[in-house]
Amino acid sequence: MANTPYPESYYAASANTAPPRPALQDDVETDVCVIGAGYTGLSSALFLLENGFRVTVLEAAKVGFGASGRNGGQIVNSYSRDIDVIERSVGPKQAQLLGLMAFEGGRIIRERVAKYNIQCDLKDGGVFAAITAKQMDHLESQKRLWERFGHTQLELLDQRRIREVVACDQYVGGMLDMSGGHIHPLNLVLGEAAAVESLGGTIYEQSPAVRIERGANPVVHTPQGKVRARFIIVAGNAYIGNLVPELAAKSMPCGTQVIATEPLGDELAKRLLPQDYCVEDCNYLLDYYRLSADKRLIFGGGVVYGARDPANIEAIIRPKMLKTFPQLKDVKIDYAWTGNFLLTLSRLPQVGRLGNNIYYSQGCSGHGVTYTHLAGKVLAEALRGQAERFDAFADLPHYPLPGGQLLRTPFAALGAWYYGLRDKLGF
Numbered sequence: 001m002a003n004t005p006y007p008e009s010y011y012a013a014s015a016n017t018a019p020p021r022p023a024l025q026d027d028v029e030t031d032v033c034v035i036g037a038g039y040t041g042l043s044s045a046l047f048l049l050e051n052g053f054r055v056t057v058l059e060a061a062k063v064g065f066g067a068s069g070r071n072g073g074q075i076v077n078s079y080s081r082d083i084d085v086i087e088r089s090v091g092p093k094q095a096q097l098l099g100l101m102a103f104e105g106g107r108i109i110r111e112r113v114a115k116y117n118i119q120c121d122l123k124d125g126g127v128f129a130a131i132t133a134k135q136m137d138h139l140e141s142q143k144r145l146w147e148r149f150g151h152t153q154l155e156l157l158d159q160r161r162i163r164e165v166v167a168c169d170q171y172v173g174g175m176l177d178m179s180g181g182h183i184h185p186l187n188l189v190l191g192e193a194a195a196v197e198s199l200g201g202t203i204y205e206q207s208p209a210v211r212i213e214r215g216a217n218p219v220v221h222t223p224q225g226k227v228r229a230r231f232i233i234v235a236g237n238a239y240i241g242n243l244v245p246e247l248a249a250k251s252m253p254c255g256t257q258v259i260a261t262e263p264l265g266d267e268l269a270k271r272l273l274p275q276d277y278c279v280e281d282c283n284y285l286l287d288y289y290r291l292s293a294d295k296r297l298i299f300g301g302g303v304v305y306g307a308r309d310p311a312n313i314e315a316i317i318r319p320k321m322l323k324t325f326p327q328l329k330d331v332k333i334d335y336a337w338t339g340n341f342l343l344t345l346s347r348l349p350q351v352g353r354l355g356n357n358i359y360y361s362q363g364c365s366g367h368g369v370t371y372t373h374l375a376g377k378v379l380a381e382a383l384r385g386q387a388e389r390f391d392a393f394a395d396l397p398h399y400p401l402p403g404g405q406l407l408r409t410p411f412a413a414l415g416a417w418y419y420g421l422r423d424k425l426g427f
């Protein structure tokens with residue numbers, strides 16, 4: 001049987017100890033079968049268990065094998081498209097519901113960390129850094145927009161203030177969100193898996209769902225077992241392949257890459273990011289970075305459309321890091337890795353139900369650490385018969401990516417090239 005390990009990364013090298021989890025080899029029965037042990041799957045599992053459901057989670061590889069165990073670790077509020085764009089596309093009533101939920105994911109993470117005592121180096125404070133005056137104008141209107149939805153832990157940073165939080169000359173200003181922040185992403189998801197098991201949930205690793213038998217009593221098949229369930233939650237995101245063909249046409253896996261330097265030492269780390277906030281810039285193809293608990297710089301950026309694994313990640317990301325922090329020119333890179341997220345045309349999540357009993361949430365298109373935690377709650381509410389918030393997501397329109405399965409990668413790359421050019425020219 002396949003035994004897929006974690007890809008090599010700083011996170012895998014510094015992961016908290018986790019128990020061995022068996023592959024499914026029997027026929028089992030449960031209330032909810034969750035496919036995928038990332039944040040979406042485990043957040044759903046936790047909310048369901050807390051509400052008395054029996055839950056079985058199937059994971060193709062290991063807990064947190066996907067984006068949840070490899071990401072930049074940045075807790076970023078709202079969605080990959082902001083509430084004003086949603087408002088223009090779906091109208092004020094639905095936008096109001098979605099807007100009120102846009103800051104809940106970060107609160108859920110903090111509640112989980114506190115309730116289940118998850119050791120994941122949680123730090124408060126995230127900065128959006130503006131490279132152009134136009135981006136700064138946008139941050140000013142974003143602050144007004146977010147405040148309209150009750151989100152008030154925000155501070156605009158002028159050029160002098162942003163220098164006090166990040167030692168980079170590129171920025172004209174920024175916005176600090178104290179309810180943003182950062183975590184060791186793999187240790188968060190491992191802690192959530194332990195919490196699932198502490199409530200009586202079962203997680204099988206190395207157990208890919210290979211077929212779903214639909215109908216009134218659905219069955220999920222793995223290579224050596226079966227799960228009979230009342231409900232199924234599909235939470236495989238960019239790693240799900242074609243298990244549910246209806247979902248694949250309207251989304252596309254994309255890769256993004258991350259590097260981790262050698263430990264910088266307290267003094268240099270404090271000079272770069274004195275308050276230990278995480279930072280992302282405001283470009284369409286954005287760079288994001290933060291310090292780890294042992295004072296490495298974790299720096300990510302770039303997108304590979306179609307999710308091919310690039311040959312030399314360090315060669316792609318190190319120049320971006322040096323553009324931001326030329327003072328790191330002699331610093332060694334200890335780790336470099338890639339991971340996949342799922343892009344939709346609108347860059348808003350794809351949420352819904354197939355038949356009466358198969359639920360899904362996927363495709364948050366970049367910013368997903370907070371959204372996926374919210375998604376778990378919203379899916380669990382829907383399974384309990386309270387679907388108002390679920391429907392607000394499910395009613396978002398989604399369209400197939402132009403070019404179909406064959407040409408969507410070059411089409412999306414062309415779109416990104418255009419936006420990348422706009423970033424470079426400062427539009």
Ligand SMILES: Cc1cc2nc3c(=O)[nH]c(=O)nc-3n(C[C@H](O)[C@H](O)[C@H](O)COP(=O)(O)OP(=O)(O)OC[C@H]3O[C@@H](n4cnc5c(N)ncnc54)[C@H](O)[C@@H]3O)c2cc1C
Binds near residue numbers: 058064368369
């Ligand atoms: C490199 C990178 C950096 C990122 N940085 C940030 C960031 O800093 N901040 C932020 O907000 N977002 C970030 N994101 C996005 C964020 O990580 C994701 O949106 C989020 O983790 C998605 O969680 P998920 O549970 O939906 O999917 P995943 O974490 O990908 O989990 C899906 C799981 O399902 C499993 N699976 C798939 N198919 C099957 C099957 N058939 N049977 C069983 N199991 C299956 C996979 O093995 C995987 O473990 C980043 C993404 C990447 C790739």
